[in-house]
Amino acid sequence: MGIWGKRDDMLVHARQPFNAEPSPAALAGAPTTPVDAFYSRNHGPVPDLDPAQWKLEVDGLVGTPLRMSLEELRESFDEVEVTVTLQCAGNRRAGLIAVRDIPGETPWGPGAISTARFRGARLADVLARAGAEPRTAHIAFHAPDVSASADPPQPYAGSIPLGKALAPEVLLAWTMNDVPLPRVHGAPLRAVVPGWIGARSVKWLTRVTARSTPSDGYFQTSAYRLLPAGFHADRAAPGDGTELGPTGLNCDILSPDDGARLPRGPVEIIGYALAGEGRAVARVEVSPDGARTWTRADVYGADGPWAWRHWRATVNLPAGEVEVVARAWDSAGASMPESPGPLWNPKGYANNSWARVRLHRR
Incomplete structure (x- = not known):
């Protein structure tokens, strides 16, 4: 078993802060x-919070500020479960x-994406x-992990619009x-925001704040923004x-591995597809010859509206x-861009171009 209890075959991009993706x-x-x-995906050292001492504060534009332990949260609110695919905004950045x-x-x-069953309070x-006040338009999440990559260095924070927060x-x-x-995934409590970039599912929550404006932290105002190609980040x-x-429509190939050498005969191609918020994966097609001919794939494994399909x-x-x-289509009829070239941006976000692997058949 590797660092933080992860598989030995994880591709570790950095140990501090710990950033790693599974093999396809x-x-x-x-x-x-x-x-x-x-x-x-982490921006600073993984904090070590004692669940027995930890409290969640709910403040800002609210009529009744709250301060609750994990036990109080679990006892005070209905527990619900949602199967959610979380995807880093930089998933498939290597293609860009x-x-x-x-x-x-x-x-x-292609591995900065994963699916789990999360359980907690709405x-x-x-x-x-x-009691959020009428002026409330955004809900901000605060965590204690301090990121040295922020300017200036600061604890992680982000926000979502009130309409999404109430979903x-x-x-x-x-x-x-x-x-x-x-712990590495946010213990004792994290936000889970289905259909949105993973950066908004803030881990190690210590405070939830009702605001009239979005979070003014670095990771809302500067980091997770799609810049035009001519900008310098x-x-x-x-x-x-x-x-x-x-997030938008995306898909990728998980098997066989890029560069694999295969014997003669039929080959099974396996992958994932994920639609954007409010949409579903409608169709996936695979070409065995560089997009000259196409075969419709069997799409399966739907586990709720917020999860990928294989x-x-x-x-x-x-x-x-x-x-x-x-390539994939969603339920609105949208498909994926053919090439990553026009999608290139200075931070390498949102690559949803056609998935491609090179294979060698003997």
Whole structure:
């Protein structure tokens, strides 16, 4: 077992702060991701919070500020479970780095995405108990992990609009896949915001604040923003670019591995697809010959509206080196861009171009 109880075959991008993704094979075909394979994205050292001493504060534009222990949370609110796919905004960044270098950013492959069953209290129920005032338009999450990459260094914070915060799928979660939330994944309590970039599912929650404006922290105003291609990330001012929130349609190939050498005969291609908020995966197609011909994949494994779907397709590959390509459509009829080139941006976010692997058939 590796660092933080993770699988030995995790691709560790950094040990401090700990950032790692599972191998594609660890995600292939599994409707939920085991905790030891779930990707980990951190901005500072993992804090060590004593659940017996920890309290959650709910403050800001509320009529009744709250301060509750984990036990009080569990006793005071209905416990609900939601199966959720969380995806880092930088998932598949390696494909954009191949177009043009992105200095200082983690070269995530297709594994900065994972799915788990989270259980906890609805954020909406907690806010109802606190009595959010009419001026409230955003809900901010605060954590104690201090990031040296922020300017200036500061504890992690982020926010979501009130409308999303009141949605029934948004949780303050204390379990993950039927076990207490592991420390590296946010114990004793984390936010889970389905359909939004993982950066908004803040871990190690210590405070929830009702605000009239979005969080003014670095990770809301500067870090997770989609900058135009001509910008220099180190010269961007707070508020530049587009604030990232809901995720878009995406898919990738998990098996066989890129560069695999395969015997003759039919080959099964396996991958995942995830639709954007309020949409579903409608179709996945796979090409065994670099997008000249296409085969419709079998899409399966739906476990609620906030989870990915896996897909498989059996294809016959030409001899020699071939490029296998996959693309998806969502329920609104939208598909994925063919090339990562036009998607390139200075921080390497939101790559949802066609998935591609090169295979060698003997």
